[in-house]
Amino acid sequence: MRGVTRRYGQVLVFDADDTLWENNVVFERVVDDFLTWVDHPTLDRAEIRAILADVERANAAAHGYGSRVFLRSLGECFEHLRERPATDTERRGIEELATALVEHRVELMPGVAEALVDLAGRHELLLLTKGEREEQQRKLDASDLLHHFTAAHIVPEKNADTYRWLANAHGFDPSRGWMIGNSPRSDILPARAAGMNAVFIPNENTWVLEHDELDRGDEGVLHLAVFPDLLRHF
Template identity: 80%
Template sequence: MTVDQEARRRAQVLIFDADDTLWENNVVFERVIDDFLAWIDHPTMDRTEIRAILDDIERANAVAHGYGSKVFLRSLGDCLARLRDRPATEAERREIDRLALALVEHRVELMPGVAEALDELAQRHKLLLLTKGDREEQQRKLDACGLLHHFGAAHIVAEKDVDTYRWLVGEHGFEPARAWMIGNSPKSDILPARAAGLNAVFIPNENTWVLEDDELDPTDAGVLRLAAFRDLLDHF
C-alpha cells in the first residue's frame, strides 16, 4: 500500500454518483434509442445523422427542462417532428411510449461489487449520495436500490455544477481536500467537483450518456482513475 493509499484509508468524505456508478441506467436509454432509430427508417438520413440531431435536441431540452425519462420522451417526439417537418401524430406518440416502456419498467440493477464495497467503505468513511434528475424518478430508484442505509444523506439536485458542490460542502461542513466525488461522468462528477476544491474518482462506464462526456486533465493528481467500483477498496 502506498503512502497516499494509507492516508486515504483514514476517514474521508466519499460522495457517490448514482446512475451509471452505483447502478446501470443509460444502457436502457441507449436500447430505446436503437429501437427508435430503427423505427424511424428515414429515407435519406442514416442512423448516425439522426442520432446527431437527437443529441442536439437532448442537449437543448436538458438545459430547458432537466433530466429523466419524461424529458427523454419529449426529445424523441421533438426529433420525430424535426425529421418529419410536422408535429408527431397521436399514433406516433403512442409508438414512442411503447418503445420507451422499458424505462418505466426498468428495475435497479446494481453494478458488480457495489453492495459489498459500500458495506466496507461505510465502516471507515462518511458516505454521501448526490444524484441529479427528475426528483420523483430519482427517488423511486433510491428507494428501490437497497443502499440508502450506507449514506449519511442522499441529495437529488437539478444540476451538478460547481455551485452544487460548494453548497454540499457548506451543507455538511466538511473540508473539500478530504472529500472525493466518485462517478462516471466527467461533466457532472469530476470537473465541477475539482473546480470546487474536492478530489474525484473517475470510474468509466462504457454506456455513459454522450452529453456527460468531457476531457479530463491526465496530469491532474486530484483525480484517481479506477477500472471498477470494487477497486475503491484498494484505495480507501
C-alpha cells in the first residue's frame, strides 16, 4: 500500500462486458470461424475482417449492440463478399456459427467476485452496461453479482449525456464518481467528458470499435492492470 492513497466513500460505476466477465473473446471466436467458413478466393482474413468491422460499425450506429445485431452483420458481410443474397442454407450456416453466443456461460474475470464484496463495504456500487436489454439482463442474472450493486442500468449507448444522467439520477457529484471499464470509447472518455473520474482496466480482447486513444497525462484516469488492483486505491 506504500505510495498509494486509498479513497473512501466514492461512487464506483462498473462496466459489465469484458470488465466483470469475458465477452468479446466469444464473438472473436465466432469471427474466426466465420473467416474460415467464408474462404474468399481473393481476400485474406485481415481484409475480410476489416470489411466486417465496417459493417459492424454501421449496424451498431443503426441498430445497437448484441448477438442479434452481430448475426445481422455477419450476414450482410457475407452478402457483400458474395455480391448476392445469402441462400437459406448459407443463412443457417451463419446462424450455426453464432450458436456459441447464445450458449456461452458467464465467465467472471479473476478476482471480481471477491473484490466487489470488499469494495461494497466502503463505496456505493453501480453497474452500467450497454446493449440489447434482454441479452444483457440474462448475463447480469447469470453472473450472481447484482446484489453488490445499488442499481444496474442497461442503456443503448454510453456517451457523456449517459454519465450526466447517471450522476443526476443517483444524486452524486460527478467528481466523486469513478467509471471502471475496459473501453476507452464507451467507458473512459465519455465519463471524463461528463466530469467523472475513470479507471481503465485493459482487456486484450476488447472489441476494435471500442478502441480509442487515452491521454496518459490525464490525472483523472487510473490505469490498472487487473481488477483486484482496485483494492489498492478504493
